[in-house]
Amino acid sequence: MDPDKITRTADNVGCLKDWIGSFKQWMRDEESRGKITESDRLEILELNRQWQANRGPLINGNIKHQLTEWLQKIVTK
Numbered sequence: 001m002d003p004d005k006i007t008r009t010a011d012n013v014g015c016l017k018d019w020i021g022s023f024k025q026w027m028r029d030e031e032s033r034g035k036i037t038e039s040d041r042l043e044i045l046e047l048n049r050q051w052q053a054n055r056g057p058l059i060n061g062n063i064k065h066q067l068t069e070w071l072q073k074i075v076t077k
Contacts, residue, residue, distance in 0.1 A: 013075055023048055035077045036070075044070050 012033070021029075027041045036044070047067040054060045 012077075030074050035074050040070070 017029075024045065027036070027044055030036050031038060031041045044067065047063055047070065050063045051060060051067055055064075057064055
C-alpha cells in the first residue's frame with residue numbers, strides 16, 4: 001500500500017463521524033445511511049468474523065468472496 005495514495009472516502013461511504021473508524025462502526029453507519037438492513041449488517045459482521053478467524057483463501061475463499069461482494073455493493077451504492 002502506498003501511503004501517499006491513502007485518501008478520505010467520499011461522503012457517502014465510510015464512518016459518519018470518524019475519518020478512520022472500526023469495521024463495526026462503518027457497518028452501523030452504512031445501516032444508518034439505508035444502504036444495508038440490520039440483517040445485512042449482522043451477516044456482514046459474521047462473514048468478517050469468519051474471515052478474520054481464518055484468512056486462508058484456499059480454505060476460506062467462499063467467505064472472502066461473499067464479504068467482498070457485500071463491500072463492493074456498499075461502496076458502489
